[in-house]
Amino acid sequence: MSTPALRLRGIRKAFPGVVAVDGVDLDLTAGEIHALVGENGAGKSTLAAIAFGELHPDAGSVESNGTVGLVHQHFELVGRLNVWQNVLLGREPRRGWRIDAAAARERVRALSKANELDIDPDALVEDLPIGAQQRVELLRELERDPSILLLDEPTAALAPAEIDGFFASVTQLARRGTAVLIVTHKLQEVIAYSARVSVMRRGRIVAAMPTAETSVDEIARAMVGGELPQIAQRAQTTPRPCLTVHALQAGSAESGVTGIDLEVRGGEIVGIAGVEGNGQTALADAIAGVLPYRGSVRFTPELSPKRERSRVETSVIPQDRHVEGLVLNFSIVENAVLGRQNRPGIRRGVLLDREKAREDAQAIVERFDVRAASLDVKVRTLSGGNQQKLLVGRALIDQPHFVLAYNPTRGIDVGAAALVQSRLIETRNAGTAVLLISFDLDEILALADRICVIYRGAIAGRFDRANVERAAIGRLMAGSQ
Amino acid sequence: MRRRSLGNAAAPLAAVIIIIVLMSIAMLVAGTSPLDGFSALIAGSLGGRSQIGETLVATSALLFPSLGIALAFRAGLFNIGAEGQLLVGALLAGAFGGSVTLPPFLAIIIMLALGAIGGGLWGAIAGWMKAKLRANEIISTLMLNFVAQYVTLWLVTQWLMGPAAIGAETAWLPNTYWLPTLIPHTRLSIGILIAIAIAVLLQFLFTRTVLGYELRAAGEAPEAARRNGINLPRLTWLSLTLSGAIAGIGGATIVAGELHRFNTQLSPGYGYVAIAVALVGDLDPLKVCVASFFFGILEAGGLAMQASAQVPKDTIHVIEGIIILVLAARRYVAQRSERVEAGSL
Amino acid sequence: MKDRLRAAFAAAAVAIVLAACSVHHRGPHPGQLKLGMVTDVGGLGDHSFNDSAYRGLLESQSQLGAYIQVLQSRSAADYQPNLTALTNLHFDMIYAVGVLMSRDLSEVAQANPTQHYAIIDGDPTAFAGDSNVVVVTFKEQDGSFLAGALAAMMSTTHHIAFLGGEDLPLIEKFEAGYAAGAREVDPSTKVDVKYVGSFDDVAAGEELTQLLFDGGADIVYSAAGKATLGSIDAVRTRPAGTYVIGVDSDMDGLLPGKVLTSMVKKVYVAVFDIAKAIKDGRPLSGHIVLGLQQHAIGLTDFRYTRDQIGPQRLARLALIERAIEEGRIVPPYTLAGEAAFKPVPLP
Structure with a gap:
């Protein structure tokens, strides 16, 4: 084996109240894709930040022979600038005292071509889809020509098709001699693209092996430190009508829906499969009552629109838990009430029943395994997985007639995802109608009784659990027949 | 990877320390020893019954608009129109009290109610503009301050001028309509007790009621609030109305408690200083009470500081301005970076 | 970063303490006569009282x-x-400047019976029972009478004007004296009257003065406190032969040649006399009225406009002045008195 491009020895880093990284050794080899996996909070991102030099370890050494680039999990782009301005920010080519825009544009175009990252240098970043923004982020690092590239959850926001393209670029980079570290918890990607895998749990590396010699199951077991959580069994139900959507039109021409018919019955999960940006958000928002629409959205038993909706026990697990779902500066108790504040039992006259709110929060924390120091900590301090479990718990605690779940397990770890999926199935088993919109086809295949494929704002195909065919769904998602 | 160094609790304390440091510098520039300056300030604000009375009069005048502002800010609305709301509330109270004969107790209650109605109306205009026309409430509330200033001047000089009035003011209230004095031989009326009662009520509103919960949620995370059955337009006008009403009651207590008539120049800018008070008080009703007392000390003691230590009182207002700037900017930046920060865990 | 901030704070604190040691005490010395003054909303810089x-x-x-x-x-x-x-702070004498403070001072004076106060332009009836308050008022009608006489002599259009601050009994004295003075010289002179509605709205003062000029008057007597500064702005662009008469302080120098004269109220004389009496241990009390006879009221020395007025008019003005001093002319101080005023024939 050649000398490592990056060598970490005995790295330790503590934050108040928690040891994030606890004595880690790690070597990255030039030309190799190395996957670093682990559940949320295992210390992966902290380790990446230390390797990049963004954080100083309390103990241990970092040696690298070359420049290190880091692509963040959350993009650090300036939305109001265009692509080349972002990529070359602070290093723009100059002609005299002016920025040489033509040269800059050309440099970015050449760079994106060489790396097979298709992107228009003049597009405004805030107008780009998330997948394209990710490519801009990657381009920015590549422009510095790093010999070591750290990617922190690079595909968390990407659609399946985008993920393939992204890894094609990364693989090519590695082939040309770059050492790549991918921090992720998507095990399929690990198996498909990495050469070596290191598994972190509770700040330590608990397993390290060549990818060829392991399997998804083995990695997953190492991550959770035991057997994998099982998803709940689906029970026999007798579906009865709950939600009927007819000729629904909503949202803009590019990202809206154009005439969708849909039925979701009590006791079943209907999955909406599709690549991000094909109208899922407009569909979800129209049904949630926060986006104007044409056509009809009817609940059975009949509900009057808007105000009544919260009372008739429909609930939503929104896509963006930080902005749409939770109030980050509120406590767990306060968040457990959000959206339910007017329900009988919680509202008493003008007062909020704080005892009941606390009981409900306690119930959610127990049933959905939300791990927190107390019920009064701000939700901001919880990990993403715990935030999501709280959000899902809140949506399901009242056993509503209808639940809309939009990417309910996105960005959370295996254990938390399994728990969320189990609770959704249990809710279905108890007779609730569940509409599951997910960009993760595996999730839909695992949970849904019926599957609709959404493409460019319309339903491109419908499948029953009995006659489901993965390849056919994949083709419909990509827009071919 | 979070960069915020000052927690929320530390900010008010830091503000107080900055005020003291800046005042020390101002005193040195004025050629006075800070020791002399601060001892004059403390003696002039807390050194005797009369001094404490004046301090509490200023505290009371600041507390009402500060609580109103805190309410609106908590709901995410930058109401900087407390000055105008206070003025309109004071005008209704003064015009009524100076012209109507009723049993005193009833008259006082009606004056306070009119204060709430006047201020509430003024806040509601901005609320309506925001909810229906999407007018930025910072601009509209500020503009309404000027409208209030000129409308009250016009009303007073056209119709409401008192018979023996000198200056633009309404008739004096009969002595029986004056709010009872709280500390004998001072100007301090029981108005300050009303202010404290409102602070307690606000605390109750925020922590115990559904409305208060919805207000806070709307202020902290409007999108999450909207998606969870909270009617944002309704909360917008409701919170600006309530906010204005509290400031308006403050105007009425100035009329009924200290000035005993409405004068178009009745406020030396309480509604603006109150922005600093509310921010220093961290928008928490009970902490705002403490912050008002602190600013009351500055207001009342500042006069003594000027008179016996030759430090211009206006330095205090300069420093108050700096505090508004720093804390408001900090809050604004914090709100904007919320989106960026969201999910950085 | 945090450490650097902390160090900066510490350095600032040390610097302040060191600097503090080098500063002298600037408060009053023991035994020193302490005089305090509270302005009205016009404030210092009003070029007025x-x-x-x-x-x-x-x-x-x-x-x-x-x-x-x-x-x-x-x-x-x-x-x-x-x-x-x-x-x-136990000042030896506290001056309240301006009639607007009458009732407030009365309340404070009653609560502090051992403290001496003086009020300039106060309403004497408001302080009937307060032996610790000296009320100083002026016979503004005396000086205004002279101003009116001069204006009537100077006007080429036989049309002059009066601009008041607020419509108060105090300002009525100016208006009545001015109109009567004009009638003394030329009964056919027309006198327009307007009020600003405030003593500190300079912009309104300018606008109303422009209106008066536009209405045909060529001389405006502006008894409007700080708002008089607006009147002086208004005359700046008017042709020669157009004037403003200032009030309270000597405003002649603010726009030389265009401010015909100022009706000076020597408030400083009263302030100084009251302070001296306190120092001498015999504090004044009651109601002090100061007029032309006490040389506390009068016109300025016409240092910029003497040539434009000319010796003949000055001589006639001096005759009128003497007649007032000797009591042969008694300028009216109410509008009713003005209506009843009959010009007194002078040699």
Whole structure:
């Protein structure tokens, strides 16, 4: 084996109240894709930040022979600038005292071509889809020509098709001699693209092996430190009508829906499969009552629109838990009430029943395994997985007639995802109608009784659990027949 | 990877320390020893019954608009129109009290109610503009301050001028309509007790009621609030109305408690200083009470500081301005970076 | 970063403490005569009676060795806190400048019976029972009468005007004296009258003065406190032969040649006399009325307009002045008195 491009020895880093990284050794080899996996909070991102030099370890050494680039999990782009301005920010080519825009544009175009990252240098970043923004982020690092590239959850926001393209670029980079570290918890990607895998749990590396010699199951077991959580069994139900959507039109021409018919019955999960940006958000928002629409959205038993909706026990697990779902500066108790504040039992006259709110929060924390120091900590301090479990718990605690779940397990770890999926199935088993919109086809295949494929704002195909065919769904998602 | 160094609790304390440091510098520039300056300030604000009375009069005048502002800010609305709301509330109270004969107790209650109605109306205009026309409430509330200033001047000089009035003011209230004095031989009326009662009520509103919960949620995370059955337009006008009403009651207590008539120049800018008070008080009703007392000390003691230590009182207002700037900017930046920060865990 | 901030704070604190040690005490010395003054909302810099009163304080400082302090009022709500603050610091005499403070001073004076106060332009009836308050008023009608006489002599259009601050009994004295003075010289002279509605709205003062000029008057007597500064702005662009007459302080120098004269109220004389009486241990009390006879009221020395007025008119003005001093002419101080006023034939 050649000398490592990056060598970490005995790295330790503590934050108040928690040891994030606890004595880690790690070597990255030039030309190799190395996957670093682990559940949320295992210390992966902290380790990446230390390797990049963004954080100083309390103990241990970092040696690298070359420049290190880091692509963040959350993009650090300036939305109001265009692509080349972002990529070359602070290093723009100059002609005299002016920025040489033509040269800059050309440099970015050449760079994106060489790396097979298709992107228009003049597009405004805030107008780009998330997948394209990710490519801009990657381009920015590549422009510095790093010999070591750290990617922190690079595909968390990407659609399946985008993920393939992204890894094609990364693989090519590695082939040309770059050492790549991918921090992720998507095990399929690990198996498909990495050469070596290191598994972190509770700040330590608990397993390290060549990818060829392991399997998804083995990695997953190492991550959770035991057997994998099982998803709940689906029970026999007798579906009865709950939600009927007819000729629904909503949202803009590019990202809206154009005439969708849909039925979701009590006791079943209907999955909406599709690549991000094909109208899922407009569909979800129209049904949630926060986006104007044409056509009809009817609940059975009949509900009057808007105000009544919260009372008739429909609930939503929104896509963006930080902005749409939770109030980050509120406590767990306060968040457990959000959206339910007017329900009988919680509202008493003008007062909020704080005892009941606390009981409900306690119930959610127990049933959905939300791990927190107390019920009064701000939700901001919880990990993403715990935030999501709280959000899902809140949506399901009242056993509503209808639940809309939009990417309910996105960005959370295996254990938390399994728990969320189990609770959704249990809710279905108890007779609730569940509409599951997910960009993760595996999730839909695992949970849904019926599957609709959404493409460019319309339903491109419908499948029953009995006659489901993965390849056919994949083709419909990509827009071919 | 979070960069915020000052927690929320530390900010008010830091503000107080900055005020003291800046005042020390101002005193040195004025050629006075800070020791002399601060001892004059403390003696002039807390050194005797009369001094404490004046301090509490200023505290009371600041507390009402500060609580109103805190309410609106908590709901995410930058109401900087407390000055105008206070003025309109004071005008209704003064015009009524100076012209109507009723049993005193009833008259006082009606004056306070009119204060709430006047201020509430003024806040509601901005609320309506925001909810229906999407007018930025910072601009509209500020503009309404000027409208209030000129409308009250016009009303007073056209119709409401008192018979023996000198200056633009309404008739004096009969002595029986004056709010009872709280500390004998001072100007301090029981108005300050009303202010404290409102602070307690606000605390109750925020922590115990559904409305208060919805207000806070709307202020902290409007999108999450909207998606969870909270009617944002309704909360917008409701919170600006309530906010204005509290400031308006403050105007009425100035009329009924200290000035005993409405004068178009009745406020030396309480509604603006109150922005600093509310921010220093961290928008928490009970902490705002403490912050008002602190600013009351500055207001009342500042006069003594000027008179016996030759430090211009206006330095205090300069420093108050700096505090508004720093804390408001900090809050604004914090709100904007919320989106960026969201999910950085 | 945090450490650097902390270090900066510490350095600042040390610097402040060191600097503090090198600064002298600037408060009053024990035994020093302490004079305090509360302005009305016009404030210092009004070139009017606040400034004139302040001049009296400065003279007391230089001639009597007094410690002086002025608290300015930004609003009506400031009057009582300002008066109370000076009271609590046991000033020997506290001047309240302006009629607007009458009732506030009365309340404070009753609560502090051992403290001496003086009010300039106060309403004497408001202080009937307060033996610790000296009320100083002026016979503004005397000087206004002279101003009216001069204006009538100078007007080429036989059309002059009066601009008041607020429509108060105090300002009525100016208006009545002015109109009567004009009638004394030329009964056919037309006198327009307008009121600003405030003593500190300079912009309104300018606008109304323009209106008066546009209406045909060529001389405007502006008895409007600080708003008079707006009148002076208004005459700036008017043709020669158009004038403003200033009020309270000597405003002639603000726009030489265009300010015909100023009706000067020597508030400083009263302020100084009251301070001296306190220093001499025999404080004044009651109601003091100052007029032409006491040389506390009068016109300026016409230093910029003497040539434009000419010796003949000056001589006639001097005759009128003497007649007032000797009591042969008694200028009216109400509009009713003005209506009844009959010109007195002078040789």
